[in-house]
Amino acid sequence: MQLSNLLQGGLLWTTAAYIIWGLTPLFYQHLRDVEAMEIFALRVLCSVPLMTILLWVTVTPIRVFRLLMEPKTFASLFISTACISTSWYLNTWGVTNGQVLMVSLAYFLTPLISILIGVLYLRERLTPLQLIALLFCSSGFLYACISLDSFPWLTIGIALAFGCYGVIKKQVRIDTLNGLAAETLLMVPFALFYLIGMSGLTHWETGEDNDRLLLMLTAPITILPLGLFAFGVARTKNISTVAVLQYIEPTLYFLLAVFVFAEAINTGRLVTFALVWIGFTVFSIDAMRRSKLARFADSIGLDK
Template sequence: MRRFNLPQNGLLWTTSAYIVWGLTPLFYQHLRGVEAMEIFALRVLCSVPLMLVLLWVTATPFRVLKMLMVPRTFFWLFLSTACISISWYLNTWGATNGQVLMVSLAYFLTPLISILIGVIYLRERLNSLQWLALLLCACGFLYACMSLESFPWITIGIACAFGCYGVIKKQVRIDTLNGLTAETLLMVPFALFYLVSMVGQTHWESDVDNVRIFLVMTAPMTIVPLGLFAFGVARINNLSTIAVLQYIEPTLYFLLAVFVFGEAMDMERLTTFLLVWAGFIIFSIDATRRAKLAKLVGPKKLDI
């Protein structure tokens, strides 16, 4: 039973989620100068009550405590929490330290990293198009390592963390909202430890330029697009649609980095992006082809 009579257009809600996610660097410009760890800690604490509200609004049964009581589920949730924490932190650091372009590159790489992890860990077999996509992205990564002035650690860190996160989530059947609520709760002790250890040294306490308002707003900036995504993706049956929509976010990151924040787009970075873009285009073509094939032959689980 739905608590509100909302439009049921899954494409609208899912697209809206990716647009909000893609525009978040604009918000984080208001927090430049604030330590990324402080932003992360307060983002976690402020997200807990909002996650509970989101569970209620979407009429999602509360299963968090039951899930955490199962040792196997707790183990996988602990690992996924570590991965999403790294991704959140590095994303925040990049957005507040003039590295939006490299964060954008990370999200273009993530689906291909997920495929690579699947090959190594899950022994999945790839087709020729997937191998070609991986090869192009690997070339882009190696070129970046050789040509850029510093190692692209933020790009690799986010891509690997989020790629591992996706693979880990496949190991246990958990709905999106209960899963993220559990992960947020598992982050709370670490967030509290950091804030207690930094008493007297945080921007929250100084409240310079009304920074508290923006720190509190990090929670809805996290939860609102998640709610839009969870509501929308449940109403989309075509997997290829989701595979294409996910690139709205890094595309907006890229456009903001170059045309709004004025980050340098030299020949080295352009070459890296072109190789990665070629890889994800091939990946998207393959995902679309396989989704259409699955639709013809009947329901089938696809690892895309």
């Protein structure tokens, strides 16, 4: 495949987004002495001007304020903001407290959690392969609860928060960038409340210039892959490709946790990951199979 075709398509950009997301623990290791809530608050505030620039660069019509004025949309965005805020905070806490492995497990579980929420909340029907995938992932989770020294609250918290976030966003007709901009604006009051309440005690005020620079860089580290993802997905014809690519991030988390951060990978964790990996492999096979069937149906419809 020629480079020009890759650049015009969405595969390269989407892959780049997931690789950057997967390597973020390397960056956050330099902020291990900073409270996760402070990192979260400053990331939100520094993201506001960058979101404005991203909307301008991508020539995305700004619909944020109109959407926030619609009561139903505002309620959905408020809940989705609570979910993504929880996910961001727990992710930051995990990677700065030596829990990259459990964060990795959370992102392997997230798509399956989304399916389960869709079944319970949206009354969606499972395909046989999706059911098998859920059974394997559920077995992995139950095994983790029994075998690990403590309840995997971090993994479950991230998976549930991000899974709920995905389901809610499916119900709101809004593009990725405007949705993120609206959620960022809704986070700002809480970020300011925390920073004002901690005035004089934050690492931003008491730390060195290098620490302040790193804290400011949390915004582009967040926004850059989101921009690449939005740009790539809009140009990706086969959405099942995205479903498979999303596992780049937790795979890189796992590799970093084991080979860079030397986190313990005992038998209990290995069995848990094995069961979950089987589950997401089955899920990926099902996604690709259904995509091929959809393309075949479309080709028949065009031939008629």
